[in-house]
Amino acid sequence: MHIPQMLSIKKITDENPFVKTFWFNYNLNSQPGQFVMLWIPGIDQKPFSIAYDDSAEFGLTIFAVGSLSKKLFELRVGDRVGISGPYGTAFSIQNDTHYITVAGGYGAGPLGLLTERLAATTNSTVDFCVGARSADLLLFKDRMAKLPHTTVQVATNDGSAGHTGFITDILSGLIQKSHGKKIILATCGPELMEKKVLDCANKNNVDCEVSIERFMKCGFGVCGQCCVDPLGLRMCMEGPVVNRATANSISEFGNYHRDKSGAKIYY
Amino acid sequence: MLKTSCLNIPFANPLVLASGILGVTAASMHKIIRDGAGGVTVKSISKAPRTGHPNPTMMGNDTYFLNAVGLSNPGIENGIAELIQFKKICPAPLIGSIFAGTADEFAELAELIAVAPIDILELDLSCPNVGREFGEPFAYSASAIGRITRETKAKVKVPISIKLSPNAWNIAELAKMAEAAGADAITAVNTVSGMAIDVRARRPILHNKQGGVSGPALFPIALKCVYDIYEAVKIPIIGTGGVMTGEDALKMIMAGATLVGVGSAVYYRGADVFGKIVAEMTEIMKQENIGSLDEIRGVAHGIM
Numbered sequence A: 001m002h003i004p005q006m007l008s009i010k011k012i013t014d015e016n017p018f019v020k021t022f023w024f025n026y027n028l029n030s031q032p033g034q035f036v037m038l039w040i041p042g043i044d045q046k047p048f049s050i051a052y053d054d055s056a057e058f059g060l061t062i063f064a065v066g067s068l069s070k071k072l073f074e075l076r077v078g079d080r081v082g083i084s085g086p087y088g089t090a091f092s093i094q095n096d097t098h099y100i101t102v103a104g105g106y107g108a109g110p111l112g113l114l115t116e117r118l119a120a121t122t123n124s125t126v127d128f129c130v131g132a133r134s135a136d137l138l139l140f141k142d143r144m145a146k147l148p149h150t151t152v153q154v155a156t157n158d159g160s161a162g163h164t165g166f167i168t169d170i171l172s173g174l175i176q177k178s179h180g181k182k183i184i185l186a187t188c189g190p191e192l193m194e195k196k197v198l199d200c201a202n203k204n205n206v207d208c209e210v211s212i213e214r215f216m217k218c219g220f221g222v223c224g225q226c227c228v229d230p231l232g233l234r235m236c237m238e239g240p241v242v243n244r245a246t247a248n249s250i251s252e253f254g255n256y257h258r259d260k261s262g263a264k265i266y267y
Numbered sequence B: 001m002l003k004t005s006c007l008n009i010p011f012a013n014p015l016v017l018a019s020g021i022l023g024v025t026a027a028s029m030h031k032i033i034r035d036g037a038g039g040v041t042v043k044s045i046s047k048a049p050r051t052g053h054p055n056p057t058m059m060g061n062d063t064y065f066l067n068a069v070g071l072s073n074p075g076i077e078n079g080i081a082e083l084i085q086f087k088k089i090c091p092a093p094l095i096g097s098i099f100a101g102t103a104d105e106f107a108e109l110a111e112l113i114a115v116a117p118i119d120i121l122e123l124d125l126s127c128p129n130v131g132r133e134f135g136e137p138f139a140y141s142a143s144a145i146g147r148i149t150r151e152t153k154a155k156v157k158v159p160i161s162i163k164l165s166p167n168a169w170n171i172a173e174l175a176k177m178a179e180a181a182g183a184d185a186i187t188a189v190n191t192v193s194g195m196a197i198d199v200r201a202r203r204p205i206l207h208n209k210q211g212g213v214s215g216p217a218l219f220p221i222a223l224k225c226v227y228d229i230y231e232a233v234k235i236p237i238i239g240t241g242g243v244m245t246g247e248d249a250l251k252m253i254m255a256g257a258t259l260v261g262v263g264s265a266v267y268y269r270g271a272d273v274f275g276k277i278v279a280e281m282t283e284i285m286k287q288e289n290i291g292s293l294d295e296i297r298g299v300a301h302g303i304m
């Protein structure tokens, strides 16, 4: 659906003091990694990754950062917002594989959904890696800990849980441990973190799937705002999830992105 | 078979990407050429960067596409860098596009963009979506069209095409005015004013409330505009509006278009729509024993 459909918020849950999940009763029929456009009439409309989708309901896990997301945090159960989508590419779901998912920020949403689907429909194993500044901000630790064939790996900057430092510090170790198995690194989060994951995949020569976010106006391949250099691929259509070869071909990845006007902003 | 010359510029085929669909960056325009277009038009550029309207800025259904992007663009400095980059990686014809709030500013901006390696410069006088900022589009006023065309022509050597609006009831007269003022070509048409309302939200869907209609619903309107303009002027026409298929493109050429602008078809048939339209045109031309587009340009005129 390319026209927003007005859906009522069915429930709002706190994931941590700054992050909420907004739930809707609707069969979105999405794949992990895809996103929807969320419209608050009179305010704006922006892309949000799908963090939960069990065919009966779906959930969007959102950080309050600016105009649209802060307004959303003021809404209550029963209020309606416009949803269109799902849009974009998804992470692959394969058997006989060891996935190492690497999440930062709201990237834990789509990777959480991926891990749930892997646990439910494949024989693959998962290291669900998540980092945050401190233990109270870690997302989906408990949601993931319940799943079969899944190990939660944690890093915090202040050392209040798991490894002290960046989550990317522990990747090489996890790859070594799974030696001999087919490995896929899947990552979604801040771009400089994702770049480290891609570099690690290249160094160890293992598969990698990266969710690359760019400013999106339409979400369905017309506005051109999310095209990346040098191949002009649209991150709302040919992305956001791209494989290792494609990610390696995107010269702006980890380097710069474009703002709402189209001007380059360097990381 | 589809080779076309417009203002002595050779095009591998007559299809050009219309301004504002993809086309923000050099890479994206290059992709459109790889996908089969004969040339590309950059998204319209203003002097300063603009973020455009808040979302929703566009929506589509089976019969029409509606947008009010609000002319977002990275500004002339960044824009020129993308145009230069495009020509570095791709030899295909490049149409620049600018818009401004006054005739003086159009001329000034034209002078700035003329340092970039563009083959044609399109003046967007017809965007219906920035009324609150710029007032009525210049494309409704014969005197404004005349003045902007003359002042811009005085400043630049690159051929200029004046982009007109199907909202004007006398579009052929206005095209004639542009020709008399020195325009080298006419781009017809921009979007026609429209609106969509969401019943459950009880308000217009576009943040800007009103927007511009393109896509299939625009085609018969655009075709008639091109037909009328062809009877009024001698300069070439870039026939744009609702072209979805090879059949549509041939109709535009029979109405008198030299080049055919394609925009919203990207939404309906994908970014590779250019290659699809080229294949369809070729197929129909074979069936109909049409050897070249010159053979059929304007052929729908002068029939009893």
Ligand SMILES: Cc1cc2nc3c(=O)[nH]c(=O)nc-3n(C[C@H](O)[C@H](O)[C@H](O)COP(=O)(O)OP(=O)(O)OC[C@H]3O[C@@H](n4cnc5c(N)ncnc54)[C@H](O)[C@@H]3O)c2cc1C
Residues within 6 Å of the ligand: A035, A044, A046, A047, A048, A049, A050, A060, A061, A062, A063, A064, A065, A066, A067, A068, A069, A070, A106, A109, A212, A213, A214, A215, A216, A240
């Ligand atoms: C494919 C895709 C998926 C996305 N998925 C999610 C998701 O699941 N959950 C989610 O919360 N957001 C997600 N986003 C980001 C979301 O679309 C908005 O950009 C974000 O909510 C900010 O919008 P805003 O209007 O609230 O803030 P704005 O008014 O745009 O920004 C206010 C300030 O916050 C800063 N800012 C903007 N975005 C962020 C950010 N993500 N983190 C930190 N600072 C920021 C800006 O630089 C600005 O200074 C996704 C984006 C894309 C492209």
Ligand SMILES: Cc1cc2nc3c(=O)[nH]c(=O)nc-3n(C[C@H](O)[C@H](O)[C@H](O)COP(=O)(O)O)c2cc1C
Residues within 6 Å of the ligand: A222, A223, B018, B019, B020, B021, B043, B044, B058, B065, B067, B069, B071, B097, B124, B127, B163, B189, B190, B191, B213, B214, B215, B216, B218, B240, B241, B242, B243, B261, B262, B263, B264, B265
């Ligand atoms: C999303 C969108 C953005 C547009 N932006 C511009 C623009 O910046 N400048 C311009 O001259 N025309 C702009 N147009 C108009 C198109 O160039 C074209 O004239 C119109 O859409 C009709 O052609 P179509 O039906 O093939 O899309 C835009 C159209 C759309 C759909």
